[in-house]
Amino acid sequence: MSSYSPRAATLVEAMERAAAANPLAAVAFQGAPGAYSHQAVREKYPDRPALPCVTFEDAIETVQSGRAGLAMIPIENSLHGRVADVHFLLPESGLHIVGEHFVRVRHCLLGLGPRDALRAVLSHPQALGQCRGRLRGWGLEPVAHFDTAGAAAAVADAGDNVEGAVASRLAAELYGLEVFAEGIEDADHNTTRFVILSRETVPMSAGTPxxxxxxxxxxxxxxxxxxxxxxxxxxxxxxxxxxxxxxxxxxxxxxxxxxxxxxxxxxxxxxxxxxxxxxxxxxxxxxxxxxxxxxx
CATH class of the missing domain: 3.30.70.260 (ACT domain)
Structure with missing residues (x-):
């Protein structure tokens, strides 16, 4: 649990309990609660428990060990290409790709408020780069963080209205932050493709593309x-x-x-x-x- 901030760790504990109660239905993802991978799980499987994991390897291992029925793993982004290491992890995992899902990445400017108190914003370097023009125009200093949702949790934990975060609307909801602006990315086609992994293959219906x-x-x-x-x-x-x-x-x-x-x-x-x-x-x-x- 030390890899998560205190507020994120509390959410992780509750999500782990829900997944343990019904492991076959659980869908593992990499990142803190509120990450875009978490959003992908909520969009594709709104009625199934989502299980956060620190690394891609951890997410895959939960399926291998039976602690989750599926894993939702990002494989490529329309702006940045393939996700590092995933091409090596997939064939070595022994799991099967049984689906795909596309998430339109809409970055939000989050904070505790008021908006004019912000001086800096935390987020993953890729997210900061995708919003470079808008952040520069607002005069906000970008500060690198290991994860978009983790950045939102860190801002909520710190309780300092001078620092905000670039993350998803879901992260704002989970950590009690205000959404000052939505869709602040410089390109309007920022999309991540996820693949869904399972221990077993899933039969295809006749005629399904x-x-x-x-x-x-x-x-x-x-x-x-x-x-x-x-x-x-x-x-x-x-x-x-x-x-x-x-x-x-x-x-x-x-x-x-x-x-x-x-x-x-x-x-x-x-x-x-x-x-x-x-x-x-x-x-x-x-x-x-x-x-x-x-x-x-």
Whole structure:
């Protein structure tokens, strides 16, 4: 509990008790109560207990151990790209991606009041960067904090009206702060995509638009990526995400994370995956799940 401020720790204890009473229904997330990951859980599963965790590894472990039925993990942001470490954690977790959810990130300027008393604002460096123009225009000094919701809790605990926070409206509600302004980010398309992890796969209903996520490693030969992905083009399968990353510091062993439209039981996808397997060292499916409505 020492990783949370006193006010956040009190909320965490209550949320942990609720999750322990019904662990299969609990949805784990990383961050303090009021984080955007918490908002994602509330939007997607409003009737299920949310379980805060200090790290992504902790959130994943709660599902592995059965202390939560699902985990809601951010994978990419429209402004900052992929979330660090998640591409390594997903395949090693042994869990399945069973869904996705998109959260429109609307930063709020929070404080104890009055508004004209503010001189500085706390928040995660990314959130501060996303609001740089507005904060500079207001003459407010940005102060880095490890977490947006944690910053809101710290302001509430300190009881000092000179410092405010940039965080979600949910954080304001949880910590009793006033919302001075909402939607203060400089870009109006700030959206985070979350994936939902489970120990078990979830059957797809017939006709449901699907996404499939997988990783693979190319062979160390010329045009290996071109050959590996050729089957998706010839079979008309749309690739919506393709990212490369290195593992274990080996520059000759490049792994790729891929999202495609469709499911392995659909003939075009099955043929594309068969060709992919022929031209790669290995392929590991991470999950097939319903396409998020915000993709439309």
């Amino acid at each position: 699907a996404m499939t996520s997988f990783i693979f490693e190319t062979r160390n030969v010329p045009a290996s990526l071109f050959k590996a992905l050729g089957g998706f083009a010839t079979n008309g399968v749309n690739i919506t995400k393709l990212e490369s990353y290195l593992r274990d510091g080996r520059f000759s062993a490049v792994e790729f994370y891929v999202d495609i439209e469709g499911a392995p039981y659909e003939p075009p996808v099955a043929l594309a995956l068969e060709e992919l397997a022929f031209h790669t060292k290995w392929v590991r499916l991470l999950g097939t799940y319903p396409r998020g409505r915000d993709r439309n």
